[in-house]
Amino acid sequence: MLIDTFETMGTVASVRLRGSDKAAALEPVQQVFRRYDETFSLYKPMSELSRIASGQMALTDATEAVRMAYAECVRWRAATRGDFTPHRPDGLIDLSGIVKAQAMNEAATLLRGSSAEGWLLDVGGDVVGSTAGTAIGPAASSARHPELWNIGIVDPDDRTRLLCSLPLGDSWSAVATSGTAERGEHVWRTDDSAFFVQVTVLAADIVTADVLATAILSGGRSRLDEATSTFTIDVIAVDRAGGILTTPRVRDVITVTAA
């Protein structure tokens, strides 16, 4: 298995390729992240988004990539009733909430087309992956299917430990976790009664998983209930008191794994 890591977007990406040792497959993946970083980073003063944020450039004059990313953010803002938004509280346009996931999505498309039997991409704690030839749903146990990628979920109370681990499947090819621990309160809470310290969302694609993890962390229990009834997702949420909430399918997998 080939393992490669590279820095991007202020964090580190890890790629695993199973059944392939062709490092050449990784170069296009790194290119995707470089392109997104150079266009969307607010830490690079000459990036397109920095110029829009500073008023040097109008959003309407932006490239299609930027306009499309903004449009997708606005769609997610509507879908999450404002818990996810492309604007910071001070009004500055900030697409970083979706850009990493979009880059991962594009990289996933490249990896899917590669000759590798399986691949796994982890960028700063968000994960997307696929295992060829295993059309298995989320109820599958990794114990019975050792070829599935097994993803550990960090325990927010002790980040050197895992809360649990779950196998990736077809309807769970992406896992995103939002929390308050690593970067402090970087999510702006829209609901005072929000009490989750960590929210993990499992979905078929990384953009949905990432956006909804952020929205549920921000919006609390009401957003959690709405998201699980609206989207095909599963959730593991940890509240301030250390209590853990999961959707039934996660619970089933946990039961199977523990048995």
Next chain:
Amino acid sequence: MRKRAIAASVVSSSAVILIGWQIGAQAQSADTSLSAAAPARTSAAPATSSPQSSARASTTPTATPEPSTAASAPSATSAPSESPSAASTDGTYTGSSVNTRYGTVQVQITVSAGSITDVTALQLTDSDSRSVQISNRAAPVLRQEVLAAQSANVDSVSGATYTSDGYLKSLQSALDQAGL
């Protein structure tokens, strides 16, 4: 009879606690309540112990049941029919429907060898009387239950975003270095 009383107490106390969860309680202490605290209340009638256990399980004011809720706290509808023995507590118990201000709640638990092995919410609606997709609603799980699901073989780790510096301290970094 004592075992039977213990079983009934465990079932009813647990059902109340779990209903407390369903209506929004964040029961960080409930894992201990389930296994350790409930049998200690064998002498207390379920109805009188219910408010206590609900209060124990509550960490938010809104989760405390209304007095009317506590009064109609569910109890096991089916008592074990066999003569008292270690296995006689096994079975499925269904709590009665309880109207809370969060909607109607009913739970079913499965008891095996004196422990609760499964909990199912049978019906649930939210405060707007809008039917909640119960099939996918997130519900509390016991921490030990989750921890028991750990696998020794993890390929990748999901957690809140780490920085380039934070990566070195992350579990993902350890996995990458180990070449796993």
